[in-house]
Amino acid sequence: MKKRSNKSFLASAAYLVVALVLCAGVIFYTGNGGTGLTVADITDTMPETGTDEIVAGEEEVPLASAPKVSVKKSTKTTTKKKTLKKAAKKTKTTTKKKTSKKKSTKKTATVQTVTETTVQTTEKTSTKKKSKVQTIRTTVITTVKTTTQTFGTTTTTTTNNAASVGASTAVSSSGFAISKFSDIKGHVDSKVYDAFVNLGFELKINSKLATTGVFSTKNHNIQLKRGQSSYLLHELGHFVSALKGRNGKKIDQSSEFTRIYNEEKSAYVGNNKAYVTQDAAEYFAESFRDYTENPSALKSQRPKTYSYISQMVSSLSSSDVKAFRNAYGWYWSINK
Structure with a gap:
């Protein structure tokens, strides 16, 4: 009787375990919006090592030349005499001062120019006793400070995680300095910019990062070791590929783009070149950067790549954003 009781107990326990597993599956499926994607799917969708990173080896090499500062100062004085209706009762002098400042920034792929203009206006009005003549002397001092920083193609030794140990190439660091995501506004397609913002992604500058840049669906952000527009555009290429994909498969993995990549x-x-052309994912990301920075050159040199990326960017819609949020929003919400 005792043995039968043990068998009965074990059978009941087994049924209970199966029931709990089934319940957990139903709850998880409901919690992730019925997408069927798991935490592992998200981790594998956009890994934070390998093909999404360029590991910088010589961090002491600067990304840009030291800024050049020039200051120009000019002074202009004008004197005007005004006839009063009545002679002044006493000698009087008044002085009014006004200062205005204006700052403008111009950015290109290789140069950032910041112009600061300061205008000091001093107006001195004087009259003499028993005189009908009023003298107005105006002095305008204009100071223009121009700071120019060139981001030429600076190379640094790099190691690619996805390649064999010891392999090294050069990485371009052209572009302009950025400190926040809004700095790229106007320099990237508005559909891409808006999708990144609407999905709640963030840009983080992390000087301790072991790589030049990482796009992570799982972490809901792009991280850059240094604020450089070229690095951000490359990572946004990975973002576009993931956004236009479905069920965890990016568009750079599609048969159509793989064919274009090989051609x-x-x-x-x-x-x-060795790093960029090692696989379709890195080729797509860097080509998106080319599409943004110099579309005419991309169209001339690699017309099929240009056409495909142009099609993907122009077709970005609210449906893509909604599908992406449905696929991964559940994970972001439980990991805030």
């Missing part, structure tokens, strides 16, 4: 990768003439 045109040899035509890539930019920096870091």
Whole structure:
């Protein structure tokens, strides 16, 4: 009787375990919006090592030249005499001062110019006793400070995580300095910019990062070691690929783009060719950067790549944003 009781107990326990597993599956499926994606899917969708990173080896190499500062100062004085209706009762002098400042910034792919203009206006009005003549002397001092920083193509030794140990190439660091995501506004397609913002992604500058840049669906952000527009555009290429994909598969993995990649990768003439052309994912990301910074050159050198990326960017819609949020929003909400 005792043995039968043990068997009965074990059978009951087994049924209970199965029931709990089934319940957990139903709860999880409901919690993630019925997408069927798991935490592992998200981790694998956009890994934080390998193909999404460029590991910088020599961090002491500057990304840009030291800024050049020039200051120009000019003074202009005018004197005007005004006839009063009545003679002044006493000698009087008044002085009014006004200062205005204006700052403008111009950015290109290689140069950032900041112009600060300060205008000091001093108006001195004087009259003499028993005189009908009033003298107005105006002095305008204009100071223009121009700070120019050039972001030429600076190379640094890099190691690619996805390649064999010891492999190294050069990585381009052209572009302009950025400190927040809004700095790229107007320099990238508005659909891409708006999708990134609407989905709640963030840009983080992390000087301790072991890589130049990482896009992570899982962490809901892009991290850059240094605020450089070229690095951000490359990572936004990974973002576009993920956003236009479905069920955890990015568009750079599609058969159509893989075919284009194999046909045109040899035509890539930019920096870091070995790394960029190692796989379709990195080729797509860097090509998106080319599409943004110099579309005419991309169209001329790699027309099929240009056409595909142009099609993907122009077709970005609220449906893509909604599908992406439905796929991953559940994970972001439980990991805030």
